Amino acid sequence: MENKRIAVAAIVIDEQTAVPEVNKVLHEYSEIIIGRMGIPYKERGISLISVALDAEPDIISSLTGRLGRISGISVKAAISKK
Numbered sequence: 001m002e003n004k005r006i007a008v009a010a011i012v013i014d015e016q017t018a019v020p021e022v023n024k025v026l027h028e029y030s031e032i033i034i035g036r037m038g039i040p041y042k043e044r045g046i047s048l049i050s051v052a053l054d055a056e057p058d059i060i061s062s063l064t065g066r067l068g069r070i071s072g073i074s075v076k077a078a079i080s081k082k
Contacts, residue, residue: 005081006079009050012073
């Protein structure tokens, strides 16, 4: 039974050296990504990325878990109830 949810993952990149690893992980999950928006905030030396997702909750958790293990970033997800 399909139990897909819509979600948004918010990624804050504090260390720019983490960007290639973040992009690699997002590319590996590209089939569940609806859209992505990135905002470099040069004055503060950080980048913000929001990623809209359509997947089962376990897959969303897997993605955010992998991203959360990358040094220099923070990630949180908001998942729809239906």
